[in-house]
Amino acid sequence: MKVVRNLDRVGNSGEGIGGKNMANPKNTCSKGTLLSVAVMLLCATTAAAQTATDRCRPAPVIPLASEPPAKIVIDPPLPGPLAARGVVVIQYCAENLHLVPVFGPNALAASPRVGHLHVRLDDASWVWADASGNPIILMGLSPGPHRVLIELEDANHNPLDKGMVKFVVPEKAAVGRHHHHGRKL
């Protein structure tokens, strides 16, 4: 169970932006330990046992007297699509934040708290907003290491929490735009 907690709240990597809520099994599963098959299996099994969606309850909609701070919980990309096709599917959930497309300063006082995500790939200067709550799906990424920073924002785009997920797009799995037609997720 401790491994699962670490998976979502690492913060020991000391690199990148944020440094907390890191979904990075490589760092979590005994950095420095020989990555034997047994360790990898343990990580995979434990992570599968409790995913991001298990962590969060459905967002309430009726006003609350008080609400704890918002938190993001991020899973590593789904291993199947990543290995087979280089498609990155990141499942996440938000605690104490109702993800809805409701914006502006007047929405800050809404209860339960409403907000959305800002998503950033690698070292991009820019983000895109996602107010859907759907998994993040990225395609066409070049082979090699990548990272996705996910920020929870309030309705007026002020940061509430953030987390990062790191992953490697396998060489043979990377699919470019020329294969776009007919490619499966």
Next chain:
Amino acid sequence: MKRMTFLLLAVATLAGVVVVLAKTSIRADAGPAPQSAAEPALQSAKQVRGVTPYIEIKNEPAPKLIVDQPLPEGLALGVVWIQYRVENLRIAPVFGDAATKVSPRVGHLHITVDDLPWWWADASDNNTIDIAGLPVGQHKVRIELVNANHQIVPGQTKTVTFTLPVALRHEP
């Protein structure tokens, strides 16, 4: 006798009022509000929102993607807000080959910034794409309408080119 006549009259009047009220309420439920010079007729839900998802459509017309230029209010802040809408397709987070046979048709968008090799899927139908933090200057955003299995709908890729006049004031 006089009292009886009065009572009958009263009952008849009341019945008349009830009938008129009932008719009024039926009319209000059944369709668009009555026209007046000041207020044009409201379009029905189906006219504006399209077909119901509950009834299959035989030979559904080809899907269409309509994309607006970025909103000037956003560009002035260094933010790119691009509104879109679709016809003959519902945007929904439903994926895979089996879902391509769903009727009415479902699909989503693929969004690419500045000819980067990668793109993200947007199945939110949240009305507006929001991108913040791009450097000042010219940019383009390509929006592809795809089916549930990520295949591009022929002819329904729209590219919006614009110039960002200012940088975002605070860290996005």
